[in-house]
Amino acid sequence: MISERTRQTIRRWDDGLARVEGHAVTLLMLALIGVAACQALWFNLAERGVSWAARALQASAWADPFLHEGTLCVAFLGASLATHADRHFAIDLATRVAPERVARGMLRAGALGAALVSFALCAVFFEASLASDASVPFEYERLTVGGRQHVCDAARAADAAPLGLCGLRAALAWAGVPVSTFGGAAQLVVPLALSIIGLRLLARAAGLLALARDRSRSGDGAVRNAQTEVAS
Amino acid sequence: MGLSIGLLIALLALSGAPLFAVFGAAALLLFARLPATPLSAVANDVFSERFADSPILVTIPLFTLAGVVLAETGASRRLVAVSRALLGWMPGGLAIVCVATSALFTTFTGGSGITIVAVGGLLLPALLEEKYPQRFSLGLVTAGGSLGLLLPPSLPIIIYGVVAHIDIESLFIAAFLPGLVTLAVLSVYCGLSYRANHLRSPPFEARAALVALWAAKWELLLPAALLAGLGFGVLRIHEAAAFTALYVLVIELVVYRELRLRDVPRVIRKCVSLVGAILIVMAAAIGFTAYLIQANIPQLVLESMQTFISSKWTFLLLLNVLLIFVGMLMDIFSAIIVVVPLIAPVAAHFGINPYHLGAVFLLNLEIGYLAPPVGLNLFLCSFRFERPMAEVYRAVAPFIVVLLVCLGIVTYAPGLSTWSSRLVLPLSMQSVAARAAGTHELRQHETSTEARAAPSAMSGVVAPAAGEDLEDLAGAAELRTREPDLAGLGVPSPVPPIVKPNPL
Numbered sequence: 170m171i172s173e174r175t176r177q178t179i180r181r182w183d184d185g186l187a188r189v190e191g192h193a194v195t196l197l198m199l200a201l202i203g204v205a206a207c208q209a210l211w212f213n214l215a216e217r218g219v220s221w222a223a224r225a226l227q228a229s230a231w232a233d234p235f236l237h238e239g240t241l242c243v244a245f246l247g248a249s250l251a252t253h254a255d256r257h258f259a260i261d262l263a264t265r266v267a268p269e270r271v272a273r274g275m276l277r278a279g280a281l282g283a284a285l286v287s288f289a290l291c292a293v294f295f296e297a298s299l300a301s302d303a304s305v306p307f308e309y310e311r312l313t314v315g316g317r318q319h320v321c322d323a324a325r326a327a328d329a330a331p332l333g334l335c336g337l338r339a340a341l342a343w344a345g346v347p348v349s350t351f352g353g354a355a356q357l358v359v360p361l362a363l364s365i366i367g368l369r370l371l372a373r374a375a376g377l378l379a380l381a382r383d384r385s386r387s388g389d390g391a392v393r394n395a396q397t398e399v400a401s
Numbered sequence: 402m403g404l405s406i407g408l409l410i411a412l413l414a415l416s417g418a419p420l421f422a423v424f425g426a427a428a429l430l431l432f433a434r435l436p437a438t439p440l441s442a443v444a445n446d447v448f449s450e451r452f453a454d455s456p457i458l459v460t461i462p463l464f465t466l467a468g469v470v471l472a473e474t475g476a477s478r479r480l481v482a483v484s485r486a487l488l489g490w491m492p493g494g495l496a497i498v499c500v501a502t503s504a505l506f507t508t509f510t511g512g513s514g515i516t517i518v519a520v521g522g523l524l525l526p527a528l529l530e531e532k533y534p535q536r537f538s539l540g541l542v543t544a545g546g547s548l549g550l551l552l553p554p555s556l557p558i559i560i561y562g563v564v565a566h567i568d569i570e571s572l573f574i575a576a577f578l579p580g581l582v583t584l585a586v587l588s589v590y591c592g593l594s595y596r597a598n599h600l601r602s603p604p605f606e607a608r609a610a611l612v613a614l615w616a617a618k619w620e621l622l623l624p625a626a627l628l629a630g631l632g633f634g635v636l637r638i639h640e641a642a643a644f645t646a647l648y649v650l651v652i653e654l655v656v657y658r659e660l661r662l663r664d665v666p667r668v669i670r671k672c673v674s675l676v677g678a679i680l681i682v683m684a685a686a687i688g689f690t691a692y693l694i695q696a697n698i699p700q701l702v703l704e705s706m707q708t709f710i711s712s713k714w715t716f717l718l719l720l721n722v723l724l725i726f727v728g729m730l731m732d733i734f735s736a737i738i739v740v741v742p743l744i745a746p747v748a749a750h751f752g753i754n755p756y757h758l759g760a761v762f763l764l765n766l767e768i769g770y771l772a773p774p775v776g777l778n779l780f781l782c783s784f785r786f787e788r789p790m791a792e793v794y795r796a797v798a799p800f801i802v803v804l805l806v807c808l809g810i811v812t813y814a815p816g817l818s819t820w821s822s823r824l825v826l827p828l829s830m831q832s833v834a835a836r837a838a839g840t841h842e843l844r845q846h847e848t849s850t851e852a853r854a855a856p857s858a859m860s861g862v863v864a865p866a867a868g869e870d871l872e873d874l875a876g877a878a879e880l881r882t883r884e885p886d887l888a889g890l891g892v893p894s895p896v897p898p899i900v901k902p903n904p905l
Contacts, residue, residue, distance in 0.1 A: 191666060191669075191670045192666070194669065194670065194673045195665070195666040195669045195670065198462060198466065198669050198672070198673065199669075201459060201462065201463065201643070202463065202466075202643050202646050202647050202650075204643075205459065205463070205639055205640050205642070205643030206640070206643045206644060206647050208640060209635075209636055209637070209640035209643065209644065212640075213635055233456070236456075236459045236639065237453055237454050237455075237456075237458070237459070238453070239459075240453075240458045240459040240461075240462060241453045241458075243462050243673055243676065243677070244458075244462075244676060244677055244680035244681065244684070245677065245680075245681065246673070246677065247462075247673035247674050247675075247676045247677020247678070247680070248421070248677035248678060248680065248681035249677065250670060250673060250674040250677060251674040251675070251677045251678040251681075252419075253674075254674055256674055256675070256678055257419035257420065257421065257678050257681075258419065258420045258421075258678055258679070258682055258734065258735055259417045259418060259419050259420055260414050260415070260417070260420065260423075260731065260735075261417050262415075263415045263416070263417065264416070264417040265780075272417075275415070275416045275417055276416065276417045278416045279413065279416030279417045279418035279419075279422075280418065282412075282413045282416065282418050282422065282426070283413070283418040283419050283421075283422035286413075286418075286422040286425045286426045286429070287422065287425070289425070289429055290425045290429070290443070290444070290685070293429070293440050293441055293443050293444045294444045294447070296440075296441045296444070297441040297443075297444035297445050297447070297448060298444075298448065300441060300445075301445070301448045356448055356453070359444075359447070359684075370419075370422075
């Protein structure tokens with residue numbers, strides 16, 4: 170049997186992690202709004218002959234990739250938050266009509282199955298994200314005496330090396346995860362979020378985290394379906 | 402082997418496991434059966450233009466945020482007040498108010514059922530106070546919960562466009578008239594019910610109407626500004642989504658002050674967890690549809706359907722029955738993700754315009770929300786208004802009949818979807834193309850230029866504009882062949898020649 174203290178510790182960790190995820194997605198969402206709004210503004214001003222807007226637009230080639238990768242991060246961190254709140258979409262026909270005890274057992278079994286799938290997907294997505302980042306895009310390379318090198322590795326370009334990317338790349342390389350672009354690093358959010366989702370589902374299957382239907386009864390949660398959750 | 406995989410997936414689904422896990426398990430198990438294909442094939446397309454690099458994807462969190470902010474504030478109250486002041490004097494006025502407000506509210510909040518709580522909660526007592534029959538009132542607010550799904554910029558339209566890989570702006574235009582017809586037919590039914598019950602409406606008060614209009618002016622400006630921005634090419638679709646989110650945040654924070662700055666993170670978290678719940682299902686479903694395409698399943702479905710369906714109209718009839726059943730069992734987002742890849746090629750075979758199919762599809766799911774015994778809105782209504790399910794079933798029955806009439810009109814009058822877009826599309830497309838020409842000089846970023854030049858060509862697929870005959874697409878075939886990956890978002894394109902095995 171798991172003690173109540175362990176249960177509370179796990180819930181505290183889970184809530185703390187959700188807070189961190191919440192702050193991250195808040196910043197990301199605001200950044201997405203800001204970048205897309207600036208793009209629209211600059212484009213329309215540039216089209217009307219405003220030179221600084223044209224320059225700003227030219228300098229914002231990173232904006233579209235940022236919007237794509239940012240949305241990917243929002244999506245998967247959001248999915249992790251949805252797991253925290255037990256708000257995922259599910260076919261809940263059987264659990265809706267089954268007696269309470271049976272329904273709870275079914276939901277726990279479903280959470281266990283979903284946890285295993287999440288871990289398997291995590292491995293698959295990790296492999297795929299590394300594979301998709303394996304070929305270094307042209308703009309991340311420099312031509313050196315020794316041939317083409319990544320911008321962070323090319324000594325000649327050291328002064329111009331983007332510190333953020335090189336720092337992130339070095340940190341991830343230290344952890345044994347080779348990435349060459351910001352996009353590649355951002356894609357790692359998918360396996361990361363899937364592993365957190367898997368852990369949360371596992372904890373729910375083991376009864377360490379409450380099911381939404383239990384929480385709704387105790388008044389600190391809401392109903393099962395994600396849509397119903399919004400409505401409530 | 403196949404049977405045991407099916408059984409395992411069914412058990413996982415029935416046990417209430419999250420839908421993304423069901424799709425993920427299906428994709429993993431099915432790809433594991435293919436000896437020459439690595440398991441990472443499940444994930445490859447997620448990092449491609451089919452999902453992560455799709456320029457439309459970013460609109461989903463941004464439009465959802467706008468909807469959640471509106472739902473959190475007094476927008477529903479103001480919209481009800483405006484509709485009541487403008488339409489309340491008509492025969493069946495308050496009921497028509499319910500139809501109009503619910504539609505407008507659902508348009509921005511998606512088919513989330515939130516309308517029943519926010520608008521229905523305000524209007525049910527008012528309807529009862531004006532002596533509308535209890536059963537009629539209950540049915541109306543329940544039916545109102547899913548109205549407006551066909552009006553732009555409803556989230557289900559965007560998701561449909563992404564999954565079916567057709568131009569979102571054209572789909573907005575194509576679905577608009579069917580959406581209006583649905584509202585008009587329901588309003589007529591409300592007027593008839595008003596007369597049958599010998600009710601009286603309050604007189605029109607110009608002053609009250611002006612006050613209500615003034616109070617809601619900022620929210621009422623939004624749809625107009627959005628459509629103008631898109632129509633005149635001032636905004637791309639994702640910029641329009643950012644504009645909507647920013648506009649709604651600013652008016653609720655600064656003008657109405659019904660949202661405090663410290664509430665913003667909470668509202669964003671709420672929005673993001675809904676978005677995450679939707680997008681993770683889409684991501685997992687992309688892996689699943691990659692298998693379907695690899696295994697040539699849409700082609701097999703098409704061949705088997707050809708053996709017993711010969712007419713386009715029979716196909717549409719069967720499609721309607723199937724989709725209502727699907728809408729009853731699944732939420733709208735899951736239904737779109739699961740069913741669209743399978744039916745789109747079949748519909749294209751029968752010569753159904755993809756935009757017409759979109760309108761029919763969404764209207765079916767709108768009805769599916771109300772279909773007994775397990776339509777989601779029925780549960781929401783029963784839960785919110787504390788009425789037994791049997792009473793809710795009886796209450797929604799006449800509204801289902803009315804909506805089926807609308808479905809018949811939308812299904813068998815395809816011109817309603819395609820004719821309207823023929824009128825409006827050239828303006829939109831010309832302005833977008835004009836912007837594209839400027840963009841090419843301003844931006845040396847080829848990808849974004851392509852997306853701007855032809856929204857329909859995003860992710861490397863040329864989709865027909867609404868109203869475009871399928872035969873006209875023959876000319877686009879050359880363009881298509883230049884793209885290595887023609888099936889779009891892991892989804893077979895509506896036009897059969899595009900459906901190819903995925904070169905995974």
